[in-house]
Amino acid sequence: MNISVTINGTTCERDVEPRKLLIHFVRDDLDLTGSHIGCDTGNCGACSMIVNGQLVKSCMMLAVQADEAAIETVEGLSDDDELTKLQQAFKDNHALQCGYCTPGMLMSATALLRANPHPTEDEIRKGLQGNICRCTGYWNIFEAVKAAAE
């Protein structure tokens, strides 16, 4: 099937098989490898992207379902070489160690802060509930999101 997506502002047309998951389309066909595959079962959130304004796990969606959609991935957060306020806050607060979960965490935190620019600690926890981190114990990630919200 021929599909057209606008990813981080750039429109791309590709022919994809219906069985291809969105995460594979973005990583393999569009060469945007910032979004990671962690569990491939919809549990870990490493593949989180924003599709038409909504945070989704891209391993739980087919690429053909994103036809005509606007997709945002970690590569599109900053439009120049500067880090966004959220990315800088992750760096300043040591909110990553191995970094594998970080692209998904950044997308979930971005979606959270757009909907709720000043979240409480509970709202941050609930907003990042779908993202698993095995290194940091989450504390520094919560601190980073809090710092970015200030």
Added chain:
Amino acid sequence: MLLREVGYVRPGSVAEALAALAADDGARALAGGQTLVNVMKARAGSPDVLVDLNGIDALKGIELGGDGTLEIGAMTTYSEIVASSEARARPILGEVCAQIADVQVRNRGTIGGNVCTNDPTNHLPPLLAAIGAEFTIQGADGSRTVSAADFFLGVYFTAVGPGELLTSVRIPAGRSDGFAAVTLGVDGTCIASAAASLNGHVRVALGCVDAVPVVLEPAAADADAVRAAVQGASLDPPSDVHASAAYRVHLAEVLAVRAVQQAQGSA
């Protein structure tokens, strides 16, 4: 994971979707995909054609009738229910939908997908059984509306037959409801669950202790009467790595009391 080869159609209307489902024995409706895509990855199911319902506007949205009845389109997502001012007419709906999994799953997963899957660990089958929901199913020969007792037929099995679609869920007015569950982690899969409704009479529905929600009508809303009703029920819970059958029976009793107490508090 690379899925098995599968066809894909994205109908724009219920009639087109029914035609696509009827055209191929191996066709299957794709709702939010938060269960089905994993089922396909695990090769536990292998549809020949996916009939994606996400392009059908008629299956989305929440209407509040003058008598307080809610009519919820089958493709309405959990997030939409949580955010809906209309859905607050029956507050327990948004409260329970906010406890399902996480933001990402709630943004894609739908009320129709949840009930049509009828996984005994799902939140909505016992809740909708307790609050007296009705289910409208459309097929080539027209539509029919069935009660929860006639809708939930077995594990992964409902009254929605081949070539049919659940189009909407109707929920009567009411406020005195409760829901309690023991889950795998916060907002995780239910190990055992119970929903209660005290609108007119006491009704409790237990989840995870049989293939379908077990509906009980205790004689009164006090803890002893609720416990007695659960003790008198015929339950057939599974034993698995998360809980033995005996422990699930114990949890059913405790959670039924908690759900009724929440319903009393929300009166």
